[in-house]
Amino acid sequence: MGTLIDRPLVVVTNREPYVDERTRTGIRHVQKAGGVVSALDPLLRDVGGDWVAWASGSADRHTAPGGVRPVPLDNPRYRLHRIYLTAEEVLGYYTRYANQGLWPLSHLLIERARFSRRAFTFYRNVNLKFARRVARESQASSLVFSHDYQLALVPSQIRQLRPDLAIAHFWHIPWPVFTVLRLCPQYQEILRGLLGADVLGFQTDEDVDAFLTSVERSFRHVAVDYTQGQIQWQGRVIHVKSFPISVDIADIESVVQTARITRWSRAVRHRLLKPGQQLGLSVDRADYTKGIIPRLEALREFFHRYPDQRGQVVFLQVVVPTRSEVSAYRSLFRHVEQESRRINEEFGTTTWTPVLTVRRSIDRYRLMGLYRAADFGLVSSLFDGMNLVAKEFVSAQVDRRGVLILSETAGAAQELDQALSVNPWDPEGFAATLNLALSLSFDERKERLQAMQQHLHEHTLYDWATDILTVLDSQAKAYVVES
Ligand code: ADQ
Numbered sequence: 001m002g003t004l005i006d007r008p009l010v011v012v013t014n015r016e017p018y019v020d021e022r023t024r025t026g027i028r029h030v031q032k033a034g035g036v037v038s039a040l041d042p043l044l045r046d047v048g049g050d051w052v053a054w055a056s057g058s059a060d061r062h063t064a065p066g067g068v069r070p071v072p073l074d075n076p077r078y079r080l081h082r083i084y085l086t087a088e089e090v091l092g093y094y095t096r097y098a099n100q101g102l103w104p105l106s107h108l109l110i111e112r113a114r115f116s117r118r119a120f121t122f123y124r125n126v127n128l129k130f131a132r133r134v135a136r137e138s139q140a141s142s143l144v145f146s147h148d149y150q151l152a153l154v155p156s157q158i159r160q161l162r163p164d165l166a167i168a169h170f171w172h173i174p175w176p177v178f179t180v181l182r183l184c185p186q187y188q189e190i191l192r193g194l195l196g197a198d199v200l201g202f203q204t205d206e207d208v209d210a211f212l213t214s215v216e217r218s219f220r221h222v223a224v225d226y227t228q229g230q231i232q233w234q235g236r237v238i239h240v241k242s243f244p245i246s247v248d249i250a251d252i253e254s255v256v257q258t259a260r261i262t263r264w265s266r267a268v269r270h271r272l273l274k275p276g277q278q279l280g281l282s283v284d285r286a287d288y289t290k291g292i293i294p295r296l297e298a299l300r301e302f303f304h305r306y307p308d309q310r311g312q313v314v315f316l317q318v319v320v321p322t323r324s325e326v327s328a329y330r331s332l333f334r335h336v337e338q339e340s341r342r343i344n345e346e347f348g349t350t351t352w353t354p355v356l357t358v359r360r361s362i363d364r365y366r367l368m369g370l371y372r373a374a375d376f377g378l379v380s381s382l383f384d385g386m387n388l389v390a391k392e393f394v395s396a397q398v399d400r401r402g403v404l405i406l407s408e409t410a411g412a413a414q415e416l417d418q419a420l421s422v423n424p425w426d427p428e429g430f431a432a433t434l435n436l437a438l439s440l441s442f443d444e445r446k447e448r449l450q451a452m453q454q455h456l457h458e459h460t461l462y463d464w465a466t467d468i469l470t471v472l473d474s475q476a477k478a479y480v481v482e483s
Pocket of ligand 1: 245318320361
């Protein structure tokens with residue numbers, strides 16, 4: 001895919017793709033679970049370039065002399081530029097403003113959202129650190145590709161420092177409707193920050209509409225063209241468009257068909273299932289937006305309503321701890337354990353445990369093998385920008401035995417229309433859909449998967465990146481021609 005673009009690429013994210021941690025035996029290179037990083041790392045390994053991110057590991061300084069770490073260390077494909085922050089800065093900008101403010105608000109969980117001017121000051125100052133680093137590392141011909149809700153002010157800060165740069169910003173999570181957005185006391189600053197970009201990307205058309213409306217309702221001297229997806233702002237034209245993020249299905253297919261992962265996938269079924277049983281799987285960061293508790297409630301309802309299904313299904317949930325510095329995340333973890341125990345005590349027998357839990361990150365290859373092994377995959381987000389787990393599950397199903405049960409409020413539901421859709425707020429309906437999934441014939445499962453796999457072959461991760469950067473590239477060229 002090395003021909004993606006012929007200009008240097010500078011990616012900017014909050015999280016770094018590799019965190020170097022000091023252990024008793026040496027340094028461990030950890031890749032954290034999370035959609036943004038798992039999408040961008042393969043891309044940059046392929047095209048090369050620079051990646052600016054917050055240095056969060058205890059050995060990060062050690063592996064990055066002068067603040068720059070080659071990735072991978074042994075055979076460098078791109079340069080990671082690390083930004084060092086104090087504990088107070090991380091608390092203010094990341095834990096408080098981004099994760100306790102913008103994250104819940106964007107997922108419409110208004111009651112959880114907390115904002116403060118003090119936290120916003122940290123947010124602004126830390127964003128500026130990112131912007132300064134990008135301004136320093138970028139060449140005149142560079143395309144800057146910044147990301148997500150932790151860095152909303154970065155586009156306009158970069159523009160002030162380097163008006164010559166072309167900037168695209170991708171918003172990975174849902175964009176809230178204006179009535180919700182305006183609850184954020186700094187919403188106008190957030191909008192102004194994003195409007196520094198030339199291209200603004202969102203996951204779905206609904207997000208684009210909500211964003212355009214927010215801009216129109218917030219400022220007087222602005223022209224919004226809904227049909228073209230364009231905003232005229234301070235003498236510039238900003239392109240606003242949906243670019244649904246995706247996965248590298250060809251890579252996933254080849255990973256799951258290696259001898260090692262084929263064996264592992266079979267071994268998982270062999271170890272967990274008795275003849276005739278089906279394996280259900282969910283994989284999530286332990287985040288309250290992923291609907292883990294509603295899913296367990298639906299599962300309980302399912303075993304109540306369909307006693308014949310008891311003993312027929314083993315449900316494996318992989319829940320990786322995340323953002324443990326936020327108390328809501330710690331208590332969610334305890335709640336998941338309580339609910340799972342409750343199901344197992346209520347329905348389990350000496351020979352059958354309905355819910356099994358894995359509480360850690362699983363290496364990517366094995367994770368893909370788990371998806372391959374499953375008879376059904378459950379994605380039950382309350383709200384979700386896209387949800388890559390759904391797309392990974394479909395991609396890994398090379399035996400075509402699995403049914404995807406997918407929350408209708410995840411962005412992925414708009415494309416994966418052959419999934420069985422559920423409303424995570426409706427436990428009885430969810431239980432009925434689960435029952436339906438288990439009874440689908442092999443032919444029907446196969447047809448549904450084939451249709452979704454074809455869609456993913458036609459809309460890959462590389463198409464996503466190419467589409468955004470092509471719009472940015474042509475926009476930048478048009479600007480050069482005009483001026
Ligand atoms: P996330 O909220 O992090 O991403 P998601 O899209 O589901 O959510 O991606 C999670 C990623 O982490 C997947 O690639 C998955 O394989 C990986 N992962 C999860 N649990 C894991 C485990 N136990 N071990 C190893 N890996 C694990 C945000 C938005 C999403 C959007 C993405 C990308 O919230 O809506 O899809 O960005 O834009």
